[in-house]
Amino acid sequence: MSDAVERILEQWRRERPDLDVSPMAVIGRMTRAMNAAELQLTRNFSRHGLDSGSFDVLATLLRSGSPYSLSPAALADSAMVTSSAIAQRLNKLADRGLVVRSKDPDDKRGTVVTLTPEGKALVERVLPDHLATERSLIKGLGAEEQAKFMEVLGRIEANASEG
Amino acid sequence: MSDAVERILEQWRRERPDLDVSPMAVIGRMTRAMNAAELQLTRNFSRHGLDSGSFDVLATLLRSGSPYSLSPAALADSAMVTSSAIAQRLNKLADRGLVVRSKDPDDKRGTVVTLTPEGKALVERVLPDHLATERSLIKGLGAEEQAKFMEVLGRIEANASEG
DNA sequence: TATTGTTATACTCTATAACTATA
DNA sequence: TATAGTTATAGAGTATAACAATA
Numbered sequence: 001m002s003d004a005v006e007r008i009l010e011q012w013r014r015e016r017p018d019l020d021v022s023p024m025a026v027i028g029r030m031t032r033a034m035n036a037a038e039l040q041l042t043r044n045f046s047r048h049g050l051d052s053g054s055f056d057v058l059a060t061l062l063r064s065g066s067p068y069s070l071s072p073a074a075l076a077d078s079a080m081v082t083s084s085a086i087a088q089r090l091n092k093l094a095d096r097g098l099v100v101r102s103k104d105p106d107d108k109r110g111t112v113v114t115l116t117p118e119g120k121a122l123v124e125r126v127l128p129d130h131l132a133t134e135r136s137l138i139k140g141l142g143a144e145e146q147a148k149f150m151e152v153l154g155r156i157e158a159n160a161s162e163g
Numbered sequence: 164m165s166d167a168v169e170r171i172l173e174q175w176r177r178e179r180p181d182l183d184v185s186p187m188a189v190i191g192r193m194t195r196a197m198n199a200a201e202l203q204l205t206r207n208f209s210r211h212g213l214d215s216g217s218f219d220v221l222a223t224l225l226r227s228g229s230p231y232s233l234s235p236a237a238l239a240d241s242a243m244v245t246s247s248a249i250a251q252r253l254n255k256l257a258d259r260g261l262v263v264r265s266k267d268p269d270d271k272r273g274t275v276v277t278l279t280p281e282g283k284a285l286v287e288r289v290l291p292d293h294l295a296t297e298r299s300l301i302k303g304l305g306a307e308e309q310a311k312f313m314e315v316l317g318r319i320e321a322n323a324s325e326g
Numbered sequence: 327t328a329t330t331g332t333t334a335t336a337c338t339c340t341a342t343a344a345c346t347a348t349a
Numbered sequence: 350t351a352t353a354g355t356t357a358t359a360g361a362g363t364a365t366a367a368c369a370a371t372a
Contacts, residue, residue: 029313
């Protein structure tokens with residue numbers, strides 16, 4: 001477990017008793033939990049020959065519903081990355097035949113990205129495993145605990161977004 | 164806030180009503196909170212001309228106490244990265260005169276990494292701001308909320324480490 | 327001129343493997 | 350032979366800025 005965090009706090013208290021290092025406990029444990037969780041999620045993606053960026057694009061297209069088409073801008077917006085990052089993800093996915101790019105008929109500057117049948121089949125195969133991995137991460141947490149946990153996460157996100 | 168998460172869940176429920184996507188809410192909010200938090204922490208480091216890897220090394224040396232010396236192996240262990248990653252971080256820090264490498268007198272294969280006065284002064288300058296940033300992230304959370312939150316994080320980390 | 331999207335370039339961080347020196 | 354550490358190399362992922370095409 002993360003008594004590594006407790007050991008670090010004790011070092012700080014010995015070396016800098018003048019500082020209140022208690023926030024390190026919360027942020028430290030959050031960082032460690034997230035790293036461990038990400039490792040599991042990434043591991044699942046790579047079992048299916050994907051990385052999290054690629055999965056994110058495929059899943060965004062799938063959940064947008066038929067005809068499974070979005071603009072690069074919409075994908076960038078959803079992923080909270082630059083359009084350049086999306087373009088590079090799309091290059092990889094298009095090379096593998098998982099998505100296709102076509103011209104937007106309404107605005108010839110625009111591109112329409114569409115899931116191919118292969119891409120749709122792949123993401124539909126990965127999705128149940130992804131959900132199972134996520135479910136295993138929150139195993140043992142009751143509905144109320146989850147709700148309270150999410151509420152606290154929301155406040156942390158809000159605090160961060162103010163700054 | 165992350166009603167973006169709620170919108171995503173609604174898309175999934177419409178497109179795949181057969182799947183229980185509720186775990187996505189928890190993991191999604193955790194991911195978003197962590198990303199937003201990391202942005203703040205990173206921003207503070209770069210105000211001081213540091214990145215998180217460099218700060219981590221300097222802080223690990225400082226909290227180890229006088230004479231502020233550790234082996235590269237101990238630093239790698241603490242940071243949970245490879246010795247190669249530590250060597251490269253040390254190259255950068257040594258170039259800037261923030262740490263020095265010397266031979267371990269007891270084992271001539273070994274290296275002793277020591278904080279220079281400049282390195283010590285820098286990390287001591289950054290530390291209060293770092294703690295202030297962390298404190299602002301958990302602003303509004305009572306002691307009990309923090310304790311419960313950390314307990315849940317610990318269980319998630321444990322769940323992840325089993326897998 | 328503004329917007330959409332792509333590419334060229336560079337940067338950061340990291341791991342793998344080869345290498346040096348010492349035990 | 351094994352261990353401590355470094356470096357050479359390569360890979361992933363990203364952003365910034367320049368660019369092309371269209372509005």
